[in-house]
Amino acid sequence: MSEEMRNPFISNTPSSSPAKSRVQSGNRITKRDTSSSSSLTSVNSSPLRRPRSSNGGYTDRFLPNRTNMDLKSVISIGSSQLPRLVPSDSDNHLEVRREQEAHETFDAVLKNELFGEKLCEASNENEDSIERIKYTATFPYREPSTPPRSQEASGRDALLSPSPSSPATPRRLTFENHSKPSSSSMRGASLLTYCEKKASRPSAASLLQSQYSSSASPVRPDSKKLLLSPSKKVRQISKIPFRVLDAPSLADDFYYDLVDWSSADMLAVALGKSIFLTNNNTNEVAQLAKTDDDYTSLSWVGAGSHLAVGQANGLVKIFDVEKKRCIRTIPGHIDRVACLSWNNHILTSGSRDRRILHRDVRTPEPCFEEIRTHKQEVCGLKWNVDENQLASGGNDNVVFVYDGTSRKPILTLAEHTAAVKAMAWSPHRRGVLATGGGTADKRLKIWNVRTSTKLHDVDTASQVCNMIWSRNTNEIITSHGYSKYNLTLWDGVNAEPIAILKGHSFRVLHMTLSADGTTIVSGAGDETLRYWKLFDKPRPQAHAASALLSTFNQLR
Structure with missing residues (x-):
């Protein structure tokens, strides 16, 4: 990747010095009057405008902003996807999911801050763009319908007169005791701002509070909404059984x-x-x-x-x-x-x-x-x-x-290539059956019996000995034999592992679910029974009273 692609903020100005851009005629330097010189100075000092000279001269003052960026850089960085984390057998899959979500959130906020105006598709999607970016992890970019005349002209036109297809930009943020940008055509928050020196330095807590509570927040409104939104409660699963009982003569068959x-x-x-x-x-x-x-x-x-x-x-x-x-x-x-x-x-x-x-x-x-x-x-x-x-x-x-x-x-x-002992019907979806194969198969398969189709096929890397589909949550717990000797909790929707529970030293052949649907009891050839608290109690659902039944009760 070239240096320009790695740093989208690098200016496209040539390496020639300002002295070479002066207009020379023989040994004499052409002089300009003071008024025109001052006007040119004010134009050149603008971070968004460049002088148009017939000899192709450029100014050395160019400040980067979110909208005047290289098109290839936007497409390359905006369409990049995060690598998917693959946990090992000893890792907790919930922790890996939590880390993956943190990476996706950071990636979404960063890309939204840099390319938010170019990556959104329509003006009515501006408020929900950060949520769409976070959950899809893809950042579609649509080129304009008319080809740009040049990179400089297209960037200037986008700043001065945004096209109807681009999203409406949040109002220009105003900073208290900050110097305003020199150009009135700035869109969004300025990346470079200057603060006047104060007598007393505010505390870090007050700065953080004012940063998110004030309307002059340096981040975009949708990014601020995501950062301040309450995080989803993470489920905690204990990997240690809360009770272990001796079971002498428990058959290992x-x-x-x-x-x-x-x-x-x-x-x-x-x-x-x-x-x-x-x-x-x-x-x-x-x-x-x-x-x-x-x-x-x-x-x-x-x-x-x-x-x-x-x-x-x-x-x-x-x-x-x-x-x-x-x-x-x-x-x-x-x-x-x-x-x-x-x-x-x-x-x-x-x-x-x-x-x-x-x-x-x-x-x-x-x-x-x-x-x-x-x-x-x-x-x-x-x-x-x-x-x-x-x-x-x-x-x-x-x-x-x-x-x-x-x-x-x-x-x-x-389709299984070994004995099928482990089976479970889904209590959440009609006609869905899960099956697990033995040592030569080691696969978990989920079927739709009504349509005779296979929904999922996962390699468990171990003999599947028993299986239970939870009534409280749409999750499957499987017990394994050769050669992992563990229990695995699976998501019943996408058949992805959630947690791996270890403790037995022999094949986990026997398994059952408690009456309230919260506890799993597993038995193995190591002659122990282990109690695992994996699920929460179901929340009581308020059933709406039937209008016909209420009318009948009133008649009685």
Whole structure:
């Protein structure tokens, strides 16, 4: 880049000295009268005008301003974009976002101060130009419709008579006890001002206050508005769990799902051949059941009164939590039950025998529908209760979506290259499903089931073992195995990572969400349960009273 491009304030005057610009005739110097000399001196002293001499002479007094700049410099600097910061695995992505926003704000204010009049497109956009510059990070420049006659003439014409397409310039700022610019055609704030010497020097606080509160602020009105606007509250996420519990004999098996939190604020954990219940309010721990076979999966019914348990021998048991006893044993599978999911009174189970069974717990029959679509073990099941749709993932790397309890799937997703256990339906957008692949895949994919399109595809750099979509915020939390052993918080809109939580030393296979939607409990092969406070409680929404209902109440 040339020196002119690096410094747009460099004058275009030639290097010849003022003595060479004098008009010589032989050995005599032509003399001018005093009146004309004084008038020329006043013209030459203006920082915006240059004398027009027939021999091409230039004055050595040229002060830079915002409008008389090189066209190439404006385009080069104005269209430059900030480099995107890429955080490492150990960095907090929120801090990186905060730093990126600070860079964008500074860049927007700087470019607006230097090129604000040239970078705006229309006069009605003058007030909102700084916001547009900040959030788009691009500064479009449109050349004038008529080609300029020359750089000097175009700059002078732009100063004396601005074109209708250029934005209206803020009124010329007046400075108290400052010498006014010598030309009345100055636009905006002057870059060079002089202050008279005062008897007492004001304090720094008073100077800063007067700078932003006075109408004679040296920055543009839109820049001042941005600088004085209240900053957005930054969310704080703790990377340290606020509670850690020992979980001896917690299975380190990818196909098991041994932790679940009920709507009644009761946490169920299967440790080896026993099931324990933890009351989150009283912190009391009670043993619910014990068996000779290993427990492989847990799932609470929506009301939180009953717990469905899958075993390694293929049986499914339903426990009454209040009575603390098994009220029903349902056969059907011939191998371990790896996943369970409820849809009101329908309990759906998936097994290593490659079958999906739908059971109506109100009837005595073991099942009323059997699905054989997967070619290997069914390791993931998620009901979308609001839309009555079921998603199943298998060890055959395929995800199927069913409409209700129908046998034939309405959608087949076969882009993963490893087992799909982690799945989650979006509670904020209808028909949106997130899936995560195993060790050979390591990808997080978000689908729109209604349109059969893929919205996002992100490489997580680690095995995706489990997944939860937050109800309070549009965010996804994923747990990982080989080889990161961490939890990652993702933005549900653009699938960008927000924070990485570390603490486990083995694969984070089990994960559940609290009843209020604020706390995540993760379980790993290191035989610990860790409580993470990641989300805030939802704000109560005031529902508008129906006019028809209010009229009906008045009639009653």
